Amino acid sequence: MNKGMTGINKAKIEDVARNAGVSVATVSRVMNGLPNVREATKKKVLEAMKELSYAPNASARSLRTQESRAVLVTIPDFTNPFYSHILAGIGDCARELDYSALIVPVESETRIDKLIKEFLDSKKADGAILLGSKVNDDWIKKYEEKYCIVQCPEFSDGTKNIPHISIDNYKAMYEMTKYIQSIGHKRIALVINDNQFVSTNMRYKGFTDAVNEAGYIYDVEKYIYRGTDYSFETGIVAARQLLSMKERPTAILCISDIMALGVMRGADEMGLKIPKDLSVTGFDDIDFIGMFHPSLTTVKQPCYEFGWESMKLFYSCLYDEKHETEACLPYKIKIRESTGKID
Amino acid sequence: MNKGMTGINKAKIEDVARNAGVSVATVSRVMNGLPNVREATKKKVLEAMKELSYAPNASARSLRTQESRAVLVTIPDFTNPFYSHILAGIGDCARELDYSALIVPVESETRIDKLIKEFLDSKKADGAILLGSKVNDDWIKKYEEKYCIVQCPEFSDGTKNIPHISIDNYKAMYEMTKYIQSIGHKRIALVINDNQFVSTNMRYKGFTDAVNEAGYIYDVEKYIYRGTDYSFETGIVAARQLLSMKERPTAILCISDIMALGVMRGADEMGLKIPKDLSVTGFDDIDFIGMFHPSLTTVKQPCYEFGWESMKLFYSCLYDEKHETEACLPYKIKIRESTGKID
DNA sequence: TTGTAAGCGTTATCAC
DNA sequence: GTGATAACGCTTACAA
Numbered sequence: 091m092n093k094g095m096t097g098i099n100k101a102k103i104e105d106v107a108r109n110a111g112v113s114v115a116t117v118s119r120v121m122n123g124l125p126n127v128r129e130a131t132k133k134k135v136l137e138a139m140k141e142l143s144y145a146p147n148a149s150a151r152s153l154r155t156q157e158s159r160a161v162l163v164t165i166p167d168f169t170n171p172f173y174s175h176i177l178a179g180i181g182d183c184a185r186e187l188d189y190s191a192l193i194v195p196v197e198s199e200t201r202i203d204k205l206i207k208e209f210l211d212s213k214k215a216d217g218a219i220l221l222g223s224k225v226n227d228d229w230i231k232k233y234e235e236k237y238c239i240v241q242c243p244e245f246s247d248g249t250k251n252i253p254h255i256s257i258d259n260y261k262a263m264y265e266m267t268k269y270i271q272s273i274g275h276k277r278i279a280l281v282i283n284d285n286q287f288v289s290t291n292m293r294y295k296g297f298t299d300a301v302n303e304a305g306y307i308y309d310v311e312k313y314i315y316r317g318t319d320y321s322f323e324t325g326i327v328a329a330r331q332l333l334s335m336k337e338r339p340t341a342i343l344c345i346s347d348i349m350a351l352g353v354m355r356g357a358d359e360m361g362l363k364i365p366k367d368l369s370v371t372g373f374d375d376i377d378f379i380g381m382f383h384p385s386l387t388t389v390k391q392p393c394y395e396f397g398w399e400s401m402k403l404f405y406s407c408l409y410d411e412k413h414e415t416e417a418c419l420p421y422k423i424k425i426r427e428s429t430g431k432i433d
Numbered sequence: 434m435n436k437g438m439t440g441i442n443k444a445k446i447e448d449v450a451r452n453a454g455v456s457v458a459t460v461s462r463v464m465n466g467l468p469n470v471r472e473a474t475k476k477k478v479l480e481a482m483k484e485l486s487y488a489p490n491a492s493a494r495s496l497r498t499q500e501s502r503a504v505l506v507t508i509p510d511f512t513n514p515f516y517s518h519i520l521a522g523i524g525d526c527a528r529e530l531d532y533s534a535l536i537v538p539v540e541s542e543t544r545i546d547k548l549i550k551e552f553l554d555s556k557k558a559d560g561a562i563l564l565g566s567k568v569n570d571d572w573i574k575k576y577e578e579k580y581c582i583v584q585c586p587e588f589s590d591g592t593k594n595i596p597h598i599s600i601d602n603y604k605a606m607y608e609m610t611k612y613i614q615s616i617g618h619k620r621i622a623l624v625i626n627d628n629q630f631v632s633t634n635m636r637y638k639g640f641t642d643a644v645n646e647a648g649y650i651y652d653v654e655k656y657i658y659r660g661t662d663y664s665f666e667t668g669i670v671a672a673r674q675l676l677s678m679k680e681r682p683t684a685i686l687c688i689s690d691i692m693a694l695g696v697m698r699g700a701d702e703m704g705l706k707i708p709k710d711l712s713v714t715g716f717d718d719i720d721f722i723g724m725f726h727p728s729l730t731t732v733k734q735p736c737y738e739f740g741w742e743s744m745k746l747f748y749s750c751l752y753d754e755k756h757e758t759e760a761c762l763p764y765k766i767k768i769r770e771s772t773g774k775i776d
Numbered sequence: 777t778t779g780t781a782a783g784c785g786t787t788a789t790c791a792c
Numbered sequence: 793g794t795g796a797t798a799a800c801g802c803t804t805a806c807a808a
Contacts, residue, residue, distance in 0.1 A: 091500055091559065091751050092581075100554070102785055113795040118787060126793055145554035149501065150785035152492035153800045157434055160535075168521035169720060171514060178511035181538040190557060192503075193536045195524040211443070211488035214533060216434065238435075322724050351724055377512060378721055381665050381694055408434050445801055456779045461803055469777055493801035496784045 101142035110138035121146060152213070160190040161404055162215040164202050166222040168195055171376045172393065173221055176242065179397020180219060187405050203229050210237050216408060219400050223249075224286035238407040242400040243391070244287045253407055253414070255400045257421040259289040262389045263296030263343070266371055266423055270341045274432030275369060276306040279313040279339035281328040281349050283320060293345050293373070313339055317349070325352015326359075333360055333368070340368060340432055347372035347379050347388055354382070354428065365430030375424055384427035392419045444485035453481035464489060495556070503533040504747055505558035507545050509565040511538050514719045515736065516564055519585065522740020523562060530748050546572050553580050559751060562743050566592075567629035581750040585743040586734070587630045596750055596757070598743050600764040602632040605732045606639030606686070609714055609766055613684045617775030618712060619649040622656040622682035624671040624692050626663060636688050636716070656682055660692070668695015669702075676703055676711070683711060683775055690715035690722050693729055697771065708773030718767055727770035735762045 103121075107114045112131060119127050120135040127135075138144075152158045163180055165173055177193065184191045192215055196202045202220065209215045210233070217238030223230065227246035233239055234252050245254040270278055280297045282290060294314075301310050315332055317324035325344065329352065332339055344350040350372030354364055362368050364384055372379065375390035399417050406413040450457045455474060462470050463478040470478075481487075495501045506523055508516055520536065527534045535558055539545045545563065552558045553576070560581030566573065570589035576582055577595050584597040613621055623640045625633060637657075644653050658675055660667035668687065672695065675682055685700075687693040693715030697707055705711050707727055715722065718733035742760050749756040 092754070103787095104785080114786080115788080115795060115797095116793085119794090122787085128793060131793075143554070145551070147496070147785050148555045148557045149492045149495035150800090151787080153490070153496050153802085154785080154787045156800075158492065168524065169514070169517045171512070171517075171721075174512045174514075174517060177536070178538055181511065181536065185537065190535045190552075191537070192533045193520070193524065194528060194534070195521055208488070209533075211486070212491045214491045348724075355724070355726070378514075381691075381698070383698070411435065446803095447801080457802080458779060458781095458804080459777085462778090465803080471777060474777080490801050493784090494803080496786085497801080497803045499784075 101144045102147070103144075105142055106135065106138045106144050109142060110134045156213070158213050158216050159188060160192055160215045161401070162206065162209045162218040163191050163193045164196045164205060164218065164220050165193060166196060171378070172374055172391075175393035176221060176397040176400075179394040179399075180401045181397070183398040183401035187401065189401070189405070191401075199224070199227060199229065206233055206237075206239075217404060219404055222287070225288050225291070226286060238404060240400050240404045240407065243396050244289055247288065251415060253403050253416060255396055255403060255417045255419065256289070257391055257419050259292035260296040260299075262373075262421045262423070263293040263345075264300045265296075266343060266389060267297050267300035269423065269425070270343065270369060270371065270429065271300065271304050271306075273369075273430065275341040276304075276432075277313065277337060277339040277341075278307075279315065279332045279342045281315045281317065281325060281332075281342060281344040281353060283317040283324070283345070285319070290345060297343060320346040320348055322348050322352040322355070325349035325354075326356040327352075329353040329356025330360070333357060333362065341370070341429070342368065343371045345373050347374045347376050347386060350386055350388070350428070351379065351382060354384075354386075364428050369429040369432075371429060375422075387426045387429040388424050390422040390424050392421065395419055444487045445490070446487075448485055449478065449481045449487050452485060453477045499556070501556050501559050502531060503535050503558045504744070505549065505552045505561040506534050506536045507539045507548060507561065507563050508536060509539060514721070515717055515734075518736035519564060519740040519743075522737040522742075523744045524740070526741045526744035530744065532744070532748070534744075542567070542570060542572065549576055549580075549582075560747060562747055565630070568631050568634070569629060581747060583743050583747045583750065586739050587632055590631065594758060596746050596759060598739055598746060598760045598762065599632070600734055600762050602635035603639040603642075605716075605764045605766070606636040606688075607643045608639075609686060609732060610640050610643035612766065612768070613686065613712060613714065613772065614643065614647050614649075616712075616773065618682075618684040619647075619775075620656065620680060620682040620684075621650075622658065622675045622685045624658045624660065624668060624675075624685060624687040624696060626660045626667070626688070628662070633688060640686060663689040663691055665691050665695040665698070668692035668697075669699040670695075672696040672699025673703070676700060676705065684713070684772070685711065686714045688716050690717045690719050690729060690731055693731070693771070694722065694725060697725070697727075697729075707771050712772040712775075714772060730769045730772040731767050733765040733767050735764065738762055 103114045103117050107117045117135050120132050180191055206218055219240045223241045223244045223246045225247045228248040230249050241254040243256040298310050315328040342353050350370050353370050357368050372386045372388035375388045379386045446457045446460050449460045460478050463475050523534055549561055562583045566584045566587045566589045568590045571591040573592050586599040588597040641653050658671040685696050693713050696713050700711050715729045715731035718731045722729045
């Protein structure tokens with residue numbers, strides 16, 4: 091290294107000790123707020139530290155204490171706005187707890203697997219927060235005993251006892267469906283996908299239960315469109331298909347906002363007005379849907395809190411003897427212009 | 434710590450050495466790919482490492498080598514999609530170079546200042562990549578000699594000699610304006626803001642130079658709206674004001690996509706059709722503008738590459754005796770539906 | 777080609 | 793209350 095090598099003239103604990111006329115042990119005690127240091131001594135040390143603008147060496151400390159005070163965060167897709175607020179929450183909370191977040195983009199399960207091994211075994215991080223775990227990511231169990239792992243806001247099926255943060259996806263979708271029914275809709279469609287997220291399954295169940303309870307439609311499945319992703323294009327295609335049924339739905343519920351925007355576009359192409367001819371709902375309440383017209387009725391997920399609470403839970407797992415293993419955060423149904431009454 | 438404390442039974446270099454029947458020095462040589470190791474010895478060591486699933490302790494290594502192999506990345510706003518691809522680029526390249534990215538959200542200059550001091554002085558990171566530096570962030574100079582700092586894609590005025598990555602904002606806006614003129618527009622407006630980014634100033638100059646050269650309007654400033662941010666709302670307000678002038682502009686250029694979307698909304702409210710009555714352009718080409726109608730003509734910034742190249746430049750600053758101090762990446766003007774000919 | 781040993785900057789266990 | 797000093801796990805002269 092060229093620069094940074096300049097660390098040569100950086101003050102170390104020994105320098106502070108000499109400058110304050112005490113031993114390194116005392117300096118260490120002051121730094122770490124340990125008891126049994128006379129007030130006058132403490133003051134001397136603090137002054138010496140300031141004078142030398144001393145900063146303790148993180149590696150030395152980690153080596154000695156066996157903790158890195160860093161957390162590995164694996165993120166499937168940086169460009170998905172859904173994760174942005176989560177990262178912000180993790181980042182802010184980590185800072186508060188004096189932890190560093192090592193945020194690493196990963197696309198495949200095998201890569202996450204390797205990454206965890208690499209970062210945790212080498213003690214670059216004390217544990218991990220995994221964003222977007224798939225239902226069958228059972229390999230996570232391997233690490234569960236050795237390390238502190240938090241999953242957010244998805245979690246794998248075989249790891250329910252591993253700490254995780256989420257909302258009650260079942261209840262959210264159930265409630266949304268009930269709301270749509272309450273304003274008169276009977277033929278209600280669902281746009282979903284075949285990914286491996288636990289949230290998808292839960293939302294599906296919430297929807298079908300609500301529909302079946304109402305008893306309006308006999309074959310729920312006829313009104314379910316399954317895409318392969320959460321995309322705008324999938325939404326368009328879904329709308330085209332669902333809206334050309336002979337008995338077309340009067341409401342289309344989507345498991346993502348982006349899909350819902352696609353559905354609205356598809357409906358628009360077919361000359362349908364929202365919400366007069368069709369009600370549409372999304373899921374997530376991502377930032378930029380505020381720029382669309384009509385504004386979208388959706389389920390607001392507490393993304394920033396997802397992040398913040400994940401970090402807190404992570405910390406608690408590491409340091410508290412007794413700690414929660416999961417947290418279910420409150421969501422909020424946001425009723426806006428894209429849904430309306432049926433006469 | 435509860436877990437992670439389990440590091441007790443982790444293999445260390447000494448264990449590998451014993452297991453392979455060699456000294457720790459030899460194991461270290463093998464690990465680091467140093468020459469002068471007999472092939473047979475190397476094989477023995479590699480086997481022992483695998484058998485014990487040995488992972489070198491990062492802190493010990495950092496302490497000894499005086500390098501953390503981590504880079505601090507300060508990001509003003511996680512939720513701004515513009516930064517997402519940059520982070521992805523940094524993350525991927527860092528991984529390639531075996532570096533960790535410590536991504537920290539920061540809102541104020543003073544906090545960045547503190548953060549740099551804290552992370553670099555304590556050797557948590559070997560240097561920093563600063564996202565979104567303001568023109569007058571001259572405090573950065575303090576660190577320039579001691580540490581490797583890269584700015585991207587904005588940079589402060591007094592630090593032009595400090596490594597940075599960007600596009601030629603002047604040229605991009607100049608070209609865009611020329612294009613708009615080439616399709617017949619004479620009264621061209623600009624929506625800008627009073628932030629402290631160097632890119633804003635450059636785009637402003639590019640615009641005014643192009644307009645003045647053409648000589649269509651005498652008072653360029655009359656057609657410039659200055660907001661306080663890059664927001665959708667600012668775009669709406671700008672449109673309302675600009676479009677109610679007695680000689681209203683036939684084209685409105687914006688320095689961000691979001692603002693341009695706002696302008697389109699504002700124009701829509703006033704009953705104007707795009708591009709028949711008004712041409713609109715944005716800047717950035719952020720992902721989700723693809724979902725808007727009409728599709729937006731804009732300047733595509735190479736965000737992922739911004740990130741990737743920043744990381745490469747950072748690395749090069751650290752390890753290459755001779756290295757570039759800046760990189761100007763190619764942008765691309767994307768002509769879509771929001772701009773059209775004037776008869 | 778390989779081994780020995782010093783040292784990186786802390787923390788923590790003893791003495792005093 | 794305070795001070796020596798032995799780790800923590802690695803890299804790297806220097807010796808062999």
